[in-house]
Amino acid sequence: MAFLLNYEGVDKEGNSLAGKPKGMEQILHERGLLAALKQKHGNKLVAVCSDCKKSQAARDAALAEARAKWDEIEGSGVGALNTRGVDTDEADSLRSNDCCMQQVLSLEKDFQEEKPLLQLIIERAGHKCIFLPKFHCELNPIEMMWGQAKQREHY
Numbered sequence: 001m002a003f004l005l006n007y008e009g010v011d012k013e014g015n016s017l018a019g020k021p022k023g024m025e026q027i028l029h030e031r032g033l034l035a036a037l038k039q040k041h042g043n044k045l046v047a048v049c050s051d052c053k054k055s056q057a058a059r060d061a062a063l064a065e066a067r068a069k070w071d072e073i074e075g076s077g078v079g080a081l082n083t084r085g086v087d088t089d090e091a092d093s094l095r096s097n098d099c100c101m102q103q104v105l106s107l108e109k110d111f112q113e114e115k116p117l118l119q120l121i122i123e124r125a126g127h128k129c130i131f132l133p134k135f136h137c138e139l140n141p142i143e144m145m146w147g148q149a150k151q152r153e154h155y
Helices: 024-030 034-041 050-073 089-094 101-106 117-124 141-153
Strands: none
Touching: 024 034, 024 101
16 A cells, blocks of 8 residues: 555655555555544554564464474475474464454454456466465375376386
């Protein structure tokens, strides 16, 4: 989300904001959500609270653990990567809906329905984009085809 090209507002240094990306605070203000957030937290607004940072850190740790495990077993003949991820869904559901600006925006319908750029590019080219669960190769049909192709090469 960016300011319109004919936007006449300026930043603190006097530079034009036309065409520049909007910040979280501006988006919340435009949607009428900033006043409620300020009322609850006072004028001290937090972009990303410590709970949200911890939740993201847990996701990052799970990803790092999975990568380390993959590096450890790579080449050992193990077919599927069986990792123990950190389940942050429960922690995410217990967190307040208005703990920080990031959390409030993430709950907005248009932010939740936003498609990844890769998916948009694929769909614009006329193809379907289906994201499969990570580390579950048994759910990916191409893995079955690769398995059959590899078996045929040995004969």
